[in-house]
Amino acid sequence: MTIMASSTAIRPEREWNIGWTDVGPFVALIVLMLIGFLINPDFLSATNLANVITRSAFIAIIAVGATFVISSGGLDLSVGSMAAFITGITILFMNRMAAEWGMMAIPAGMMVAIVVGFLCGLMNGLIVTIGRIEPFIATLGTMGIFRALITYMSDGGSIPIDRSLRDAYRPVYFGTLAGIPLPIIISVAVAAVASFILYKMKYGRKCAAVGANEDVARYSGISIIKTRTIAYAIQGTCVAVAAICYVPRLGAATPTTGVLWELQVITAVVIGGTALRGGKGHVWGTVAGAVILELIANLMVLSDFVSEYLVAGVQGVIIIIAMLIQRFSK
């Protein structure tokens, strides 16, 4: 029907136009916490919650990057093996430099991680945009490549971090600031920066436009190639930040590091409210999504209902249900 307005007042845009996709993930989060509390009252203890959220930090950070890629209409399956690859390179670099540079090897290694992550993301982006290859196939390829590289670098075993660096690096994962675990602070910071980029900057608008309708974006003078490539580069950088937090957790990189993270990452983004076909990204929803996944895994461990070996299975079910909800709520 035509929207016929009389010449009288047009309602102004409400600053906060809150829809179900905006609050859904947070409502789910709260419901999940209540269920957890009913099953096991220890669930809501500060220590347990802090533990769970800390563990979700890697996925949350990577998923924030994935929000850019998915919002711009892409997909990145390589994030898990890329994380393993960056972890390996970073540890090798730090170990190599530890003798000469001492503790300075740690920040230098972090810089290396960021640069490598950025380049890996850039490569994914260029293959997809310049090479015009379906994101699914392109990143399936690089996923194999990164996984092979970490397996090769570790000779099928593990790359442990040098003993001399271990204690100094430990706080990045195990430390706290004002009582809050560092990984939580880092992921909140990453999400905050991301939401500024996505909601307050020109690039965020372009990203959503490219994802919502490539033609409209092109006809509006927006470069699809540039916008998508940047999204993948942001994704790579986020993977690097996650890898930096991950190193001290186990103190080593192995061929199984980051296996199936892509499933968790994409699930987190989708249950966070970002449409898989592109469009507006929901950064904070994504973070909530990552926490939800870890909460469910934790519940499974605490409750004895379901074997914890089935965690990935449950996550698979969740992403499918989330997609079904997106489809039928349309």
Place this chain on the structure above:
Amino acid sequence: MSSVLRMEREGEIDMAAEPLRHSILRAEGVSKQYGSVTVLSDVTLDILPGEIHAIIGENGAGKSTFMRLLSGYIEPTAGTLALNGEHVRFAKPEQAQDAGIALVHQEILLAEALTVAENLFLGRELMRNGVVDDRTMLRLATEKLAELGCLVSPNALVRNIALADRQLVQIARALLDDYRIVIFDEPTAVLAGDEVERLLAIILQLKKQGAAVLYISHRLDEVQRLADKVTVLRDGKKIGTYPGRTLTQMDMARLMVGRDLAALYPEKRTKAAGEAMLTVRDLSVPGFAKNVSFQVHKSEILGFAGMIGAGRTELFEGIMGLRPATGTIELEGKPINIRSPRAVLDAGIGYLTEDRKGKGLLLHERLAPNLTLSALARFHPGIFLRRSREQDALRAAVEQYDIRLKSFGVKAGQLSGGNQQKLLLAKVLLITPSVVVIDEPTRGIDIANKAQIYAFIQGLVAEGKACIVISSEMQELIGLCDRILVMRQGRLRGEVSGEAMTEHNVALLATSDAAADGNVGGTK
């Protein structure tokens, strides 16, 4: 009593006085409500065999709803349908089809990766001995296409055939079953020139064969030529049914809008156009346009005529950097790099696409982000976007272009076609271009909005901009433009201006070789 009111009453066909012919389909007092919104209210209509009955009305008048009711896509909330005097209910489109009602959709709904024949029988494949009977289907498809004068091979992939042929395939698909009533929903919206003629001939043929034709169109000239009866809907109500040939197009427009309209086209300026604004030399877009050169001047409206597929849209997509192209363009003497859409926009050429929904607006996005999308740089003084500036720009655009909306929070897809077009125009003009290219300025929008958009275009050239209008509606070009260039098969075929700007001359250049390579008596 206004002249419109008098016309409404006196022009109407007195149904009681009509000899009681047997109506094949009768809608009696049908209404449709969605929640509290009434989109169709108490419409009674008789459809007779061997008669073309046009339904006209502005966007939102209820035409589409009425047609969907008749073809079983929706059910009326009140009122009844009677087929040959017997009550019928269509809960599904298939039931209407079985009853002999064929609907030709406005959009082309064909599977591009399948062949013509496969599309004709899609979902109702003929079977023999448990397998698909390709041979019979191929034979029937060939017959049906020949009947419609469509020359494509039934084995051709739909992807590879022209738009006009796809339209015919779609019609063939609708007419494959036995039909007694054929409903056409804006069938000529995507056609031009002789393709329209071909379609109109088909419709007249259907009539001659005794079918009842229901014809919905925005093109009043076609309605005037075809219709035996014209029913006017306005705001969901039937205003009346009138004998087709006695109504002029202006009468129809008045009845649709419900008030006297000022002239549809603004008065042309008498002042001569200024110096050259945009110069295009030897522009080629591989596969679409070849060696096109032209100039458009300050304060001039230049029209581009031609049939669908003549390469007009592609030519300008080439100029805008949206397609690979070769050649040079200069804006006020300065060469422009046509490799990058951004560079062309920034240089000051704006392009309003013919595909408003697919390429113009983000339908699920709100109005402000749509408005500012191609001019984002103007809305961030620092590194962050300034929302308040965007809202101010939206307010100004709504005011300036008379965009009707309920709230500033609505999404672009919720606006009516005419208001979407105005929003798109505002978006294109936000980059303050000195040359504005408008591709199909009024496709699918109602007459009141049309007149407004023409006035806006006239306003642009009055400000000293140059305007290029691409249109498949010849009358629009003639009514609006100072000069018309005609394209055929990717090349410029000639120019008409002044007295020589007639439909006949334009059509001649657009269709035949005879008149090619030369101006048709243009007065400069």
